Amino acid sequence: MRPHARTGRGCSASGSRPRGAGGARAMIARRLLLGASLAAPFVTRAQGFPDRPIRYVSPFPPGATNDNVSRVMTRALGPRLGVPVVVENKAGAGGAVGARLVAEAKPDGHTLLNASAGNLTIAPHLSAVGYDPLRDLAPIASAGEAYSLVAVHPSVPVQTLPELIALGRRRPGFLNYSSAGIGSAGHLRGALLADEGRFEAVHVPFPGSAPAANSVVAGDCHLIIDPIAAPHVQSGRLRALATLGPDRWDAFPDLPTAGELGIGREWPGSGWFGLFAPGGTPEPVIARLNRDFNDSLEEAEVAAALRRFGLKPEPISPAELGRRVAADHAAIGAALRRLRIA
Missing domain, CATH: 3.40.190.150 (Bordetella uptake gene, domain 1)
Structure with missing residues (x-):
C-alpha cells in the first residue's frame, strides 16, 4: 500500500484512502473479506458434500x-x-x-x-x-x-508354470489366453508371460473378466491370468499353476508365486x-x-x-x-x- 502524500490534509469521511496503520489494517480486512466471498462457492460446495446420490x-x-x-x-x-x-x-x-x-x-x-x-x-x-x-x-x-491366478483348463497337460512354458515352446502358437479385453491387465500379463517364456500365444479378448474366465472353464481357451479364476480353481473347474502378487495369496497358501519360480520378477x-x-x-x-x-x-x-x-x-x-x-x-x-x- 502506497503512503499518503504529506500535504497536512486529513482524508475526508467520503471515501478517500485512510491513513496510518489503522488504514492499512482496514484495507487488508477488506481484501480478506473480498477473497472469502470469492472462495465461498467452493468452500460451501466442499462443506455440503455430498448433497445427492x-x-x-x-x-x-x-x-x-x-x-x-x-x-x-x-x-x-x-x-x-x-x-x-x-x-x-x-x-x-x-x-x-x-x-x-x-x-x-x-x-x-x-x-x-x-x-x-x-x-x-x-x-x-x-x-x-x-x-x-x-x-x-x-x-x-x-x-x-490385487493378486492374480495363472490358471488353465484341466485338459491342458501341465501341472506347473514351467511346464506350461515348456508346452508353449514345443507347440508355437498352440496356446491361447483369455482376458477382460484389449488393454486389460490380463492382456498385458499374458503377453509378458509369452515374451519371458519365449513362446507364441494367441490373445483372445472378452468384454470383461467373467466371460473371459467362463471361456476357459468351457475349454474354449487354455489360460487366464486374473483374480476371477479363484472360485473356478476352488471348485476344481480350473487348475491353478501360480499366483501373481506381492507374496503368496492367503486363499492359496500352497501355491507358489510366479516370482518364486523365477518368472515375472521384472514385469512392470x-x-x-x-x-x-x-x-x-x-x-x-x-x-x-x-x-x-x-x-x-x-x-x-x-x-x-x-x-x-x-x-x-x-x-x-x-x-x-x-x-x-x-x-x-x-x-x-x-x-x-x-x-x-x-
Whole structure:
C-alpha cells in the first residue's frame, strides 16, 4: 500500500484512502473479506458434500472383479457419506469408456471411478481413449494390491508354470489366453508371460473378466491370468499353476508365486484397484472421500470381502496413489512398445 502524500490534509469521511496503520489494517480486512466471498462457492460446495446420490462407475461388466470390488465399497461408503452410492457399469474398450465418462463429469465428487490398473496405465497407450489419466482424473484412495491366478483348463497337460512354458515352446502358437479385453491387465500379463517364456500365444479378448474366465472353464481357451479364476480353481473347474502378487495369496497358501519360480520378477506395474474423481475436484472433497474409503478398509467385513476377490487392502493417500499411477504408466508404456503391442 502506497503512503499518503504529506500535504497536512486529513482524508475526508467520503471515501478517500485512510491513513496510518489503522488504514492499512482496514484495507487488508477488506481484501480478506473480498477473497472469502470469492472462495465461498467452493468452500460451501466442499462443506455440503455430498448433497445427492453418488455414481460409482465400474468400467467393466457385472461379475468382473472390478464390479465386485465396487459393490463391496459402495455398501461400506453409503452409510459413512450419508447418501446412496450406486454402482453403474459402463464397460468397453478395456475400461476406457467408463474412465472417460468420469473424466468428463462435473468435478464435484458425485461421479467416481473404480479404476483398475489396466484402464489407467495400459489402455491409454493402445488407443485414443479421450482422457489423460495423469491429468483428467484425480486419485483418491486404493482398495489394495490385487493378486492374480495363472490358471488353465484341466485338459491342458501341465501341472506347473514351467511346464506350461515348456508346452508353449514345443507347440508355437498352440496356446491361447483369455482376458477382460484389449488393454486389460490380463492382456498385458499374458503377453509378458509369452515374451519371458519365449513362446507364441494367441490373445483372445472378452468384454470383461467373467466371460473371459467362463471361456476357459468351457475349454474354449487354455489360460487366464486374473483374480476371477479363484472360485473356478476352488471348485476344481480350473487348475491353478501360480499366483501373481506381492507374496503368496492367503486363499492359496500352497501355491507358489510366479516370482518364486523365477518368472515375472521384472514385469512392470502391478495389479491394483483405486478410486478416482474427475480432475479439478476440490481438495476437501478428495480428503473426505479418502478418509471414509480408508476407514472402510479397516472394517473386518470389508477387508474379508476384498481378500476373497483377490485384493490385499491397503489404505494410502491420494498423493501415494498418484505416484503409483505415474510410475506404472511410464513403465508399462515402455513395455508395450518393447512387446510391439502399442
